[in-house]
Amino acid sequence: MIFWTGSGVWNSGVVDMGEQRRFFSDDTRRELEKIPVQMIILRLQPDRMCCEAVTDKLLEFLQIDRESAETSFAGLDDFPDECGWMHPDDRKRIDHLFAGMKNYTEQKYVYRVRLKRKKDSDYRWYPAEIFGRNLGEKGILVYCSLVDTNVNGERRRQKSSAEKMRKLLVNKVLETTQDCIFWKDTDRRFVGVNRAFLEFYGFPSDEALIGKTDEEMGWHQDPDPFRRDEERVLHGESTLLVHGKCRIRGEERDILATKAPIYDGDTIIGLVGSFIDVTEDYNQRKQIERLGDELKNALQAEKKTNENLNMFMSRMSHEMRTPMNAVIGLSSLGMKAKDVDEAVDCLHKINMSGQYLLGIINDVLDIGKIDSGKFRLSEKQTRLADIITAADTIIRPIANRKKVNLAYDFSGVQIPDVICDRMRVQQIVINLMNNAVKFTDEDGMVRVEISDQEAGGKVKLKIVVSDNGCGMSRDFLKRIFQPFIQENRDPVKYGSGTGLGLSISKTLAEQMGGGITVSSEEGVGSVFTVTLMLGLLKKNAGENDSTGKEEQNTAFSDGREERDFSALKGKRVLLAEDNEINREIALRMMSRAGIRADCAGNGREAVEMAEGSSPGYYAAVILDLMMPTMGGYEAAERIRSSSRQDLRTIPIIAMSADIFEESVNRAISCGMNSFITKPLDADKLLATLMETINPL
Structure with missing residues (x-):
């Protein structure tokens, strides 16, 4: 039996009884009231609810008169005191049901509600059925009836028989399943377990564990995760296949556990759980994952090695072709030279280019450098003039072919002899000069300015390479030192390359405690500024530190001393x-x-x-x-x-x-x-x- 509380969207207060009865005629309503069923018929409209009919059988059951029943269903905001035969909580539930019936009509709803008749001292549960019919503009007609107790009794007997069968089936499943099943009270103490559980732990019966917790049994090396897991379940959560470890007869095993709360109505009275032993599967899975990781790492290492090798070979191709060009060009000039001094000069420069090329080949043979990407500096006493001489020897033939002018300014050099890795400094200068000549047009100018000063016990060397070539865009300048990066230029006019020279030079400069900066403007030219922190030679007592023009002018001479053999x-x-x-x-x-x-x-x-x-x-x-x-x-x-x-x-x-x-x-x-x-x-x-x- 269902009562409308009046608080839903359908009610707007007291409605005149005459206006309520619009759907059934008086004759029809009187016939409906004689139906031997405990039923009430309500009509729900957007602004009201009214009672269409109440059967005599329902009045007799509730022990109230017709006028009281109709008043109770007339859409009041609250039930009158004498209508307290429905439990307040059930009135809220029915209120929610009616509010949603406008979308779900012609569907039978089975509810259990608590009613209290006058002869009863307390509320009792009664089954009720609700069925709605949508009348369109006339609202929704709702039929609410209590289930016949005799029929309900038969259903109870059938249900009792089914319950017995269900219990027998559950007991059979519990005893035959291979999953370990257990159930506990709200204190996490064991109430019961199945046979698979006893066999898993090696207990002849459940007497050894009933009433105890996992901590008391000492099954878990770290019991806190299990405790927190079960506390969450006792607060209404459920867990599925949670991995854990159990110690069984001195052996640690991997398990997957599933747990859920046990309810009595709305109250949690315990939890039920099950677990399976997945030690072998888990070990096999870990081994497969480990092998997969090893294979993945091996593939990544192989890929990285190939990438490093490809990058290294491209870089070496770039580095080796430049001095090789000088060797071939100077050899051709030397063979055609008519003057002995000119031929000797060519041979001398070929030797210098060969020495530079030999240093690069030595790098190729040093496999460790391929893997680490690092260069080992070999610092020795070096004349700055020798570095520029070697660079000029390699770059001048290229500049001459393009008809690009080279100019040097050594006026800022105060310390001509330093301690450094000559080949690496030379490599930086050659890379910058080569790029400058490459992107400068005919009759253009490439200028190299060198200056130094003592700073904190070191020599701060500054090398500026400038040109009036094609220049670079602002966007490209942001990425200029990245490996393999090149700006789109006409390869016929400016040639091609690997895009490694500047990246190499920057790395070397940073290893020498300095760096490289660049400024450029398209159509105007570029300026590269290199700073290096080099070693300072210790002065002997009474040594004159001054350097004259005569010494500076030896920039293009061989400073090697002859040894007595x-x-x-x-x-x-x-x-x-x-x-x-x-x-x-x-x-x-x-x-x-x-x-x-x-x-x-x-x-x-x-x-x-x-x-x-x-x-x-x-x-x-x-x-x-x-x-x-x-x-x-x-x-x-x-x-x-x-x-x-x-x-x-x-x-x-x-x-x-x-x-x-x-x-x-x-x-x-x-x-x-x-x-x-x-x-x-x-x-x-x-x-x-x-x-x-x-x-x-």
Whole structure:
């Protein structure tokens, strides 16, 4: 049986009873009242609610008269005192139902409501059915009836039988399922468990755990997450497949647990949970994830290695082609030179370009630099004039072909000798000058200004490279030092490149405690300013620090000092080298110092010549490591194992283009005394012979 509270959207206060009865005629209404069903018929309209009919059966059940019933359903804001037969909470629920019936009519709603008749001392629960019919403009007709108690009794008996079956089925499921199931009270103490739970923990019965908590059982190394999880469940939450760890018979196992609150009406009286053992699955999953991560990391490492390798090779191509251009161009000029001094000058510049190229090749061979992307600075005493000389040697042929003018200003140089990595500083200057010439048109000007000053025990070197070329846009200037970044320019007019030179230069400048800045304007030109913090030479007592114009004007001269190798004159050396050109180069270098050399084409010949010589005949042996028939390693071991005392102690020098540390270590372990690298440097070769033949 349903009562309308009057607080919904349908009610607007007391309505005249005569106006209420508009849908059923009086005759029809009287017939409806005789229906043997406990029912009331209401009509809901947007501004009111009225009672269309109340059956005698309902009046008899409620123990009220018709006038009281109709007054109760006349749409009052509140029920009168004598209408307190419906529980207030149920009146609110029905109010909410009626408010929503305008959207969901012709649907049967089954409700349980609490009613109190006069003969009863308290409210009792009664089932009720509600059905609505939409009448359009005339509102909604609502039929509310109590379910017949006899029919309800039969339903209760059927329900009781079904409940028994359900309980038997639940018990059967609990006892046969492989999932561990448990239920607890609001204090998180065990109330019951199924057989799978007992078998999992190894208990013969539930007596050992009923009334206890997880903490008291000591199953969890860290019980706090389990406690917090169950406290949330006891506040109305549910959890699904939460991972945890349990200690079972001394072994830690992985489990996935699901828990939900148990309700009695609206009150939580405990919780029910289940869990499964996923230790093997979890370990297998972790192993798969670990293998997946390892594979992913390996793929990323391989990708990164390939990217580094590609970037490195592109960078080296850019760096090596510039000095190679100078070598080829100067060689062509030297071969056509009619004047000896001009040819010697070309050879001198070729040598300087070759030295620069050799330094780059050494970087290629240093695999560690590929992985780390870092450069190791090799700082030595250096003349600034030598750096500019080397840069000019490489860039001037390029500038001449483009008919671009080069100008240098050294007026700001106060400290001509510094301590720095000459090749790296030279590399920066060459990169900047090369770019300046590249983007400057015919008859344009590239200017290099160099100045320095002492600052905090160091030399602050400033190099400004400016041009009046095509310049750069403001947007490009923001990205100019990023690797592989190039502004769109006509490749026919300005050539192409890798976009690595400026990135390399900036990295080097920063490693030397400085940096590079740039200003540029399209159509006007660009200015690059490099600052470097270089080492300051210590002055000897009474040394004059002044530098005259005469010294500054030696910027394009070779400052290398000649070393005295006269002690090597008349010495005889055994040289083993299979390459004819390399053999000729080494012989000519040694002849400068008056050394007489005998040559062998491979290691076996060298061993035979050494053993066939008289004691003390050779002052030293030079062995190329890579030769046919017998290499230098084996030849050195044969000589060291000779029965002759002089051969067991004769100086042996390794000679190779392979400069890896492993090769050097192997040469020393084979009995060699020193290691010189190709391409050969005459001074280094003679200095090594001096050190091995005449050690201090």
